[in-house]
Amino acid sequence: MSNALGLEVKTIVETPPEEVERVKEWINTDEYKEKNFARQALVINPAHACQPLGAQLAAHGFEGTLPFVHGSQGCASYYRSTLNRHFREPAPAVSDAMTEDGAVFGGQNNLHEGLENAYAIYKPKMIAVFTSCMPEVIGDDLTAFIKNAKQKGFVPKEMPVPYANTPSFSGTHINGYDSMLLSILQNLTEGKQIEGRCTGKLNLIPGCDFNTGDYREYKRILEAFGIPYTVLADISDSFDSPCDGNYHLYAGGTKLDDAADSINCKATIAIGSYSTAKTFGWVKDNFSGKHASLPMPMGIEKTDAFVMKVAELFGKDVPASLKNERGRAVDAITDSHQYIHGKKFAVYGDPDYLMGYVSFLLEVGARPYHILCSRGNKKVEKDLQALLDSSPFGQGCKIYMNKDLWHLRSLLMTDPVDGIIGDSHGKFAARDAKVPLFRFGFPIFDRVNKHRYPLIGYQGAINMMTEICNKFIDIKDETCEDRQFELMR
């Protein structure tokens, strides 16, 4: 007797317990690690999502903007629910729900109908269109489709409808963020450059950062300087809006007029050279004023660099309040350094976050021992290596490019560390390795309110230091012998 596959009918045999035990031990071995690292095709527990997710994040950073997914309906639901879970906030976005007939006829009809309905129902000031797989595979021509939509009156001619190609089979969410942001800026600033005009403002591009506290921290720092600014794109209110009995579909975002005028700025700082590479390249060539691309200001040194760059661009001294704040952060770090000194960490995540974690760990005397980048190029590896080479605490630390969290598990089981920095998905490996996971990345699905606590700036350094050191102290309190349990730590 056989079934459709030609396989015979078998009696169920339970796996013997000793075989289960054997495999359970085996997956923690060096032999397994070798096989695991020899993988060519299978990716297991990747630490990266796809482009459109980042595109949606960027779109939410603008006033009255409705993110619009050109593609299958399910894609939009996935991006939305991911953002809902991380921020515990609404993430309104529409899709034009392409189906089989889209594969045959292309997606123009869906796009047009979708734009017409979305505009009528949700009354956006801007619709930011980005693509999921289907239109990318069949080769939809967004430029023509959107031009036609305006000609046919599905949306008003004057309404901005920036669009970005964000194929999920290339890059990660950080690239989608970059492409969408670039498209929005190109669209809004078109024809807005005025010879001789200078807004006197700083454009701050925070990069693909999912921590609303970071955005507020940037603004606070700039306010301390007394420097007028435009954050491009500002998701802080979009994903951290008040609960006051009213739901606002468009809860925040950079004013479209400010974004349009951003081309006449005094200076632009783009944070995160990997998630803002394309945008910064274009801004540099097209915006007035001075330009700088900086790593995420995580830890004291990188925050110093940010603060000094702002001071330099605007010819201002660093205000006393920030000097004091720096001093307090350094005080917090020196007071607690003994709880982190020499500790080994595994870190994983997006390249910009990784640069930040590594820089921070090195400056406080910890070791970013396993550095795992789920998707990144040679430049990321070179930049990370340069950071490691800059500190004695970086010696012996290793970078693993284009590896996933199942690789990470092998590393943790064969060459242990004291702690892990990453997103919620690392909790399984952390549990197996019996080490704490510090949730500083994206997404954080299993702890509350973390996105409200900045990781950047001097305040961010205090937050990271406090969380890490107190956790190590907790572990000591929970695991030490009774006679070692004492009041002071």
Add this chain to the structure above:
Amino acid sequence: MSDKIRKVEGITKESTEALIAETLAVYPEKAKKKRAPHLGANDPASGSACVKSNKKTVPGVMSARGCAYAGAKGVVWGPIRDMVHVSHGPVGCGWYSWGTRRNMMSGITGVTSFPMQFTSDFQEKDIVYGGDKKLKTLLEEAHELFPLAKGISVLSECPVGLIGDDINSVAKQSAKDLDIPIIPCNCEGFRGVSQSLGHHISNDTIRDFIIGTREYAEPESPYDIALIGEYNIGGDAWSTKPLLEECGFNVKAVWTGDGELEKIAATHKVKLNVIHCYRSMNYMCKVMEEKYGIPWVELNFFGPTKIRNSLRQLAELFDDTIKAKVEAVIAKYDPIMQAVVDEYKPRLDGKKVMLLVGGLRPRHTIGAYEDLGMDCVGSGYEFAHTDDYDRTAPEMPDATVVYDDPSEYEFEKFAAALKPDLVGSGIKEKYVFQKMGVPFRQMHSWDYSGPYHGYKGFEVFARDVDMAINSPTWKLVKAPF
């Protein structure tokens, strides 16, 4: 089914129809015409659907629906614990659906159970040259690294179908080479109109590749049943399975929550299929009925009233031994449930709930709310069919609004008019309502709680509903200045 037609004060056919008309007023003509048949006033006396369903989502309206892949990976295949489930295509689909449904699993992760994200992480070159070779290599790697996995499912994402890959022949060859079941599932997200087709396609693959390929080692008994459409959300199956066992049944397989491939494959040997989520698994119940003569019965394990009715309905199909055990079980739990009702009902009596969920809950949970004294004033599904709405009609009060695949705008408008004390829906809706100060529970995932099924589940459900509605935090929403 409820005995008499219930009414809710202030809700009439006219008021509901006016609300629908008012809601659709903002829509362009074409969209209005498409949406109108999907919204209606319930007519319990008719016992049939008052809305159209299972049609294409209207572009641009902000639907809550997912896709066929979501139905296959997230719902049917994903919960089987001892298999490697490969999301075949780009990285995103598998990443978004990784651990987010809360179908819980026993076993040792990476050894005997695999609640992980396996993907072929398609790159540009895979789109251009095709992914079949990569798939073959990937299957070998999965088998080598996870030798105790009982099988592998290959769940196609959109590009796979569009570029014309042949996962079926790769799966067939690799299954022979590796000597394990490998199930190709052509569940690309662009197929069909919602998750629903993904369920159907997955059921078909179970029919074509799985069912009848294993037999249970133990001897048969007249009390062998399978629990179908139970996904172990928040541990539901760990409540329902022991309950059925307490009633004297041998639950030979659970489809597919905390499921085991081989036990599922031998389900053609059971005497009865008990189905909970009709929408996602009625197909295989019908297949097993036709092919193997196994009858099936649709039951409801939410709330003591429905559980009691369900258990008695089940007992009717068996002998006096079972009937006696079922009565003993009911007698044992009745006072425990009464204590739960006594504790929470005083605080919940007369409260109104609105629902928008997936396959069974928009109708199945109504009785549980009613056990707590609450009224359901609006209900709808993301991806139901006419037979679901037929089953919903008698459960809902007269003239209450029924919505099929509502847009966020419609759902918000209905809620603004009906002023529910609780909304039960999904994560995409949760924070919209909470910003308004409306208590909310995620009714797909049990909002990080559960189980909600069975007697054990009702205690948790009642506590959670009370916690949501009567939390003092809602009093803080309006500032005093």
